[in-house]
Amino acid sequence: MADNIDTNKVNSFRKQKSKDEMKKQLISFALMIGFTIIAFGIVATDAIDKMFVVPLLLILAVVQVAFQFYYFMHMKDKGHELPSMMIYGGIFAALLTIAALSVIVWW
Amino acid sequence: MSHDHSLNPETMPQEPEKATLEGKNKFLGLWFFLGGETVLFASLFGTYLALRNSTAGGPATTDLFGLELVFVMTMLLLTSSLTSVYAMYQMKNNNFKKMQLWLGITALLGMAFLACELYEFYHYIHEYEFTFRSSAFGSAFYTLVGFHGGHVVFGLSWLIVLMVRNAKRGLNLYNAPKYYTFSLYWHFIDVVWVFIFTVVYLMGKVG
Amino acid sequence: MSIAAAQNKGFLAAVWDYLTTVDHKKIAKLYLFAGGFFFLLGGLEALFIRIQLISPENDFLTAGLYNEMITMHGTTMIFLAAMPLLLGLMNAIMPLQIGARDVAFPFLNSLGFWLFLFGGVLLNCSWFLGGAPDAGWTSYAPLSIQSPGHGVDFYIMGLQISGAGTLIGGINFLVTIVTMRAPGMTYMRMPLFSWTTFVTSVLILFAFPALTVGLFLLMFDRMFGAAFFDVTLGGNAVIWQHLFWIFGHPEVYILILPAFGIFSDIISTFSKKRLFGYTAMVFATILIAFLGFMVWAHHMFTVGLGPVANAIFAIATMAIAVPTGIKIFNWLGTMWGGSITINSAMLWTLAFIPSFTIGGMTGVMLASAVADYQYHDTYFVVAHFHYVIVGGVVFGILAGLHYWWPKIFGKILNETLGKLSFWLFFIGFHLTFFIQHFLGLMGMPRRYWVFLKDQGLDTGNLVSTIGAFLMGVGGLIFVINIIYTSVKGEKAPADPWDGRSLEWAIPSPPPFYNFKQTPLIRGLDPLWIEKTEGKGKITPAEPLGDIHMPDASILPFIMSFGFFIAGFGFIYQVDHKGWLAAIFVGMGTALICMLIRSLKDYHGFHIHKEELEREAD
Incomplete structure (x- = not known):
C-alpha cells in the first residue's frame, strides 16, 4: 500500500489544506477590520452612552486580539x-x- | 542533508519552521518571550491608566487625540499583519519569491505606520506643546506609545536584515524558523496596537 | 575542535576559551565564581553594617555611607550573589538531569551570563565614582528621585543590564526543558531540581518585565526629565512600589524554589528513598509560583491601599503557607524510615528545615495586615527575611555546592572543613538573626545607622554582631575548603553519593558533550531504577553516532561590554552632553554584534563517531 502513495496527491492535499486555512485567515481579517470600524464608529458618532462605551470597546479589542492569536498566530x-x-x-x-x-x- | 540546500517540493516538510530542533527551540523561545512581553506592556498600560488624568494643567486626552490619523495607522498595521500571514502561507507553499514580496509589503506598511506615528508626535509637540516632560500624563503617553513604536522599529530592522540576508539563497530549514518567529513577533506588535488604540485613543476620546 | 585539543592549552587560551564558551558547564562555573565573588562582597558589606551597630551611637560609618552599605548589601546579595549562584547550579545540573547535551540557546546562555556580570560590575563601579546607590535595595520613589549624585543611576543601569541577562537565562531554561528532555524523560519523571528550575524560569519570565518597566520609568525620571514620580507634575510614587513588588515578590520565590529543588534531591539521595509525595511536591511548587504573583501588596500594607485590598493580599499571603507546609512534611516523610547519611550537604539540608520554618511562621505573622502596622520597617522584618533567604536560599546553595561539587569540578569537598564551616555558619546565623526578632518587637527600626543606648537594644545588637562574625568565619572556611580541595582533594568517581538521578550516570566532571549516547529513561530516579532492577547502567536510546555541538562565540562578551559602555553614557549624559557619544558607541557595538550574529550562519560542528569510540568508556 505504502508504495501507492502519490507525492503529487499528498502535495495537492497539503495545498488544499493551507488554502482552506488561508480562507479562514481572510475571514478573521475581515472580522477584525469590522470590529475596528465599529469601535471607531461608536466613538466618532457618540452613539452610545458613555457608561457602555468603555466596556464595549474593551470587549471588541479582546475579541479582535483573540482572532489575532488563534488564527493569525495559529494558537488554535x-x-x-x-x-x-x-x-x-x-x-x-x-x-x-x-x-x-x-x-x-x-x- | 546540509541545512543550506534550498527546499524543493519533495523535501519540504509540512512545517519547515519546526522541522529541526533549532527551529522548534526558536519557535517556543519566541512564544515564551511574548508571554513576558505581555507583562511588560501590561506594566506600561497600568502606568498609563494610573496617570492618564494627571495632566498638571496641560493638554488632556480629549484635547489631543484625533481619530482620523489613528484609524489610518490602525488599518496600516492590521493590514501588515495580514500580509505577513500571506507571507507565511507562501512559505508553506514553498514559494520563496512570493513570500519575500509579501514581507516587503509588510515592511512598507510598517514604515508607513512609523511615519504616521512620528508625524503624530511632532504634531503634539509643536501644536500643543505636549511633551515627554510636560506632565506625568505626557511621560506615560510617550513611554507607552514609544515602547510600541520601538518594537516596530526593531521588528522592521529584523525583517530587513532577514530579507536581505536570504534574498539570494532561498528558503531552507535554517532560515524558515527565523521568518516564522518574525511573523509571530509582528502579530504581537499588532496585538499591542489594538489595545493602544482602544485604551489610549478611543477611551481617551470618550474621556 | 577535537576532544584532545580541548584539554591541552595554555593560560591565555583557557581565558579565551571561557570568554567564548557556550558550554553550559563552563558557563555554570563562570556563574558560580562571579556569584561567589559578589557573595563575599555582600558579606563584607554586611559585616560593615554589623560593626556600625555593635554599640549605641557608633561612628564607624557615616550616615551616608551606612545608607550606601545597606543598599548595596541588599542589591548585591539578591541580584548578584543568590540569583547567579542558583543560575550557576541550574546551568551545571539541569541539562544533565534531563539527559540533554546542552541548553536550547547556548549563545543566549553565554549572553545572559555576560550581561549579568557587566551589570554587576557597572553597579559596583559606583563605589569608586562618587558613591554607591543609597536609596535602599527597593529604591522607593520619591527618595530615589531626590537622591543626589549618580548612585541611584548606577543602580538603575546595573540592574537593567543584569536583569536582561536573567530574563534571557529564564527563557533559555524553559525551552531547554520543553524540547530537550531525553527519550522517556516525561515531565513527571524529572528530578525536583529540574522541576523547580522550570517553575522558577516561568516566574522570571513574568516577573522581570515589571522590574524592567519600573527601572525604565525611574531612568526616564532621573536622566531624561520625565514626571512619573514627580508629584508636582501629577506623578504618583505608588506606581514604583507596585511595579517593584510585582517583580519583587515573585523574585523571592525565584530564589527559594530552586533551593527547595536542591533540598528535595539531596534528601532523597541521602535517605536512600524515593522522594515522598513527588506529585504533591510538583503541585506545591506550581501552586507557590501561582500564589506568589498575587501577594506583592503585602509589602505595601502601610501605604494606605485600603482595608479591602489589604485583606485580600493578607489572605493570599497566608494561603502560601499551605503548599510550603506540604513541602516541609514531604521532606520529613522522605527521611522517615530512610537510611540517612549525614554529611555536609545533608547537614545544611537538615538545618534548613527548622530555620526556614521559623522564617515561614514569622511570614504568616507579617501577613496579618493589622499586625503588620506594628512590625513594618522594624528589625522583625529584617529577621524574617534573613531567616527565609539565608536559612532557605543560602543554606540551599551551600548544600547544593557540597552535593554537586564533585559533578561540576571533579573533586569532593573536604568533609571536616565542610562540617566546621557549617557549624560556625549555622550557629552564627541564629545568633545574628534570632535576636533581631525581639529587637524589632522592641521597636528598633530598620535602616537607621545608629540606635540610642539604654533602650534595651544594646545587648541584642552586640550578640547579633558577634553572630555575624561567626557567619563570616564560617564562610571563610568554606572558601578555604574550596582552595584546599582544588589543590589536595581526592578525585571524585562518577557517582560518589550512590545517586538516583541521571547526572550521576556520567563521569565527573562530564565530557563536554555530556552524554555519549542519549540515555533512555525508564522512570523517576532513572539511575536508581537501573541500579536496583537493571544492569546498573543507563541504557542508551540511540546507537553511537556523530554528536552535534554549538559554535563558540566572543559576540556575547562584546555585546555585553557595549551595553556596559552605553550604561556609563546614560548615567553621565546628564552632566555633559558629550557622554551621549558613549551611548552611541556602546549601543552601536551591541547592535553590530547582533547584526553579525544574524548575518552569519551558525551551524555548529560535529564530534565524529570515531573520535568518541577512541575515548575510553
Whole structure:
C-alpha cells in the first residue's frame, strides 16, 4: 500500500489544506477590520452612552486580539499547548498588574 | 542533508519552521518571550491608566487625540499583519519569491505606520506643546506609545536584515524558523496596537 | 575542535576559551565564581553594617555611607550573589538531569551570563565614582528621585543590564526543558531540581518585565526629565512600589524554589528513598509560583491601599503557607524510615528545615495586615527575611555546592572543613538573626545607622554582631575548603553519593558533550531504577553516532561590554552632553554584534563517531 502513495496527491492535499486555512485567515481579517470600524464608529458618532462605551470597546479589542492569536498566530493549532500556557500566564500577571495600577494607587 | 540546500517540493516538510530542533527551540523561545512581553506592556498600560488624568494643567486626552490619523495607522498595521500571514502561507507553499514580496509589503506598511506615528508626535509637540516632560500624563503617553513604536522599529530592522540576508539563497530549514518567529513577533506588535488604540485613543476620546 | 585539543592549552587560551564558551558547564562555573565573588562582597558589606551597630551611637560609618552599605548589601546579595549562584547550579545540573547535551540557546546562555556580570560590575563601579546607590535595595520613589549624585543611576543601569541577562537565562531554561528532555524523560519523571528550575524560569519570565518597566520609568525620571514620580507634575510614587513588588515578590520565590529543588534531591539521595509525595511536591511548587504573583501588596500594607485590598493580599499571603507546609512534611516523610547519611550537604539540608520554618511562621505573622502596622520597617522584618533567604536560599546553595561539587569540578569537598564551616555558619546565623526578632518587637527600626543606648537594644545588637562574625568565619572556611580541595582533594568517581538521578550516570566532571549516547529513561530516579532492577547502567536510546555541538562565540562578551559602555553614557549624559557619544558607541557595538550574529550562519560542528569510540568508556 505504502508504495501507492502519490507525492503529487499528498502535495495537492497539503495545498488544499493551507488554502482552506488561508480562507479562514481572510475571514478573521475581515472580522477584525469590522470590529475596528465599529469601535471607531461608536466613538466618532457618540452613539452610545458613555457608561457602555468603555466596556464595549474593551470587549471588541479582546475579541479582535483573540482572532489575532488563534488564527493569525495559529494558537488554535496542535503543538501550541505550551505557547498558550505561557500567553495565558502572561495575561494572568498582566491583568493583576493593570488592576492594581488602575485601582489601588492611592487616590 | 546540509541545512543550506534550498527546499524543493519533495523535501519540504509540512512545517519547515519546526522541522529541526533549532527551529522548534526558536519557535517556543519566541512564544515564551511574548508571554513576558505581555507583562511588560501590561506594566506600561497600568502606568498609563494610573496617570492618564494627571495632566498638571496641560493638554488632556480629549484635547489631543484625533481619530482620523489613528484609524489610518490602525488599518496600516492590521493590514501588515495580514500580509505577513500571506507571507507565511507562501512559505508553506514553498514559494520563496512570493513570500519575500509579501514581507516587503509588510515592511512598507510598517514604515508607513512609523511615519504616521512620528508625524503624530511632532504634531503634539509643536501644536500643543505636549511633551515627554510636560506632565506625568505626557511621560506615560510617550513611554507607552514609544515602547510600541520601538518594537516596530526593531521588528522592521529584523525583517530587513532577514530579507536581505536570504534574498539570494532561498528558503531552507535554517532560515524558515527565523521568518516564522518574525511573523509571530509582528502579530504581537499588532496585538499591542489594538489595545493602544482602544485604551489610549478611543477611551481617551470618550474621556 | 577535537576532544584532545580541548584539554591541552595554555593560560591565555583557557581565558579565551571561557570568554567564548557556550558550554553550559563552563558557563555554570563562570556563574558560580562571579556569584561567589559578589557573595563575599555582600558579606563584607554586611559585616560593615554589623560593626556600625555593635554599640549605641557608633561612628564607624557615616550616615551616608551606612545608607550606601545597606543598599548595596541588599542589591548585591539578591541580584548578584543568590540569583547567579542558583543560575550557576541550574546551568551545571539541569541539562544533565534531563539527559540533554546542552541548553536550547547556548549563545543566549553565554549572553545572559555576560550581561549579568557587566551589570554587576557597572553597579559596583559606583563605589569608586562618587558613591554607591543609597536609596535602599527597593529604591522607593520619591527618595530615589531626590537622591543626589549618580548612585541611584548606577543602580538603575546595573540592574537593567543584569536583569536582561536573567530574563534571557529564564527563557533559555524553559525551552531547554520543553524540547530537550531525553527519550522517556516525561515531565513527571524529572528530578525536583529540574522541576523547580522550570517553575522558577516561568516566574522570571513574568516577573522581570515589571522590574524592567519600573527601572525604565525611574531612568526616564532621573536622566531624561520625565514626571512619573514627580508629584508636582501629577506623578504618583505608588506606581514604583507596585511595579517593584510585582517583580519583587515573585523574585523571592525565584530564589527559594530552586533551593527547595536542591533540598528535595539531596534528601532523597541521602535517605536512600524515593522522594515522598513527588506529585504533591510538583503541585506545591506550581501552586507557590501561582500564589506568589498575587501577594506583592503585602509589602505595601502601610501605604494606605485600603482595608479591602489589604485583606485580600493578607489572605493570599497566608494561603502560601499551605503548599510550603506540604513541602516541609514531604521532606520529613522522605527521611522517615530512610537510611540517612549525614554529611555536609545533608547537614545544611537538615538545618534548613527548622530555620526556614521559623522564617515561614514569622511570614504568616507579617501577613496579618493589622499586625503588620506594628512590625513594618522594624528589625522583625529584617529577621524574617534573613531567616527565609539565608536559612532557605543560602543554606540551599551551600548544600547544593557540597552535593554537586564533585559533578561540576571533579573533586569532593573536604568533609571536616565542610562540617566546621557549617557549624560556625549555622550557629552564627541564629545568633545574628534570632535576636533581631525581639529587637524589632522592641521597636528598633530598620535602616537607621545608629540606635540610642539604654533602650534595651544594646545587648541584642552586640550578640547579633558577634553572630555575624561567626557567619563570616564560617564562610571563610568554606572558601578555604574550596582552595584546599582544588589543590589536595581526592578525585571524585562518577557517582560518589550512590545517586538516583541521571547526572550521576556520567563521569565527573562530564565530557563536554555530556552524554555519549542519549540515555533512555525508564522512570523517576532513572539511575536508581537501573541500579536496583537493571544492569546498573543507563541504557542508551540511540546507537553511537556523530554528536552535534554549538559554535563558540566572543559576540556575547562584546555585546555585553557595549551595553556596559552605553550604561556609563546614560548615567553621565546628564552632566555633559558629550557622554551621549558613549551611548552611541556602546549601543552601536551591541547592535553590530547582533547584526553579525544574524548575518552569519551558525551551524555548529560535529564530534565524529570515531573520535568518541577512541575515548575510553
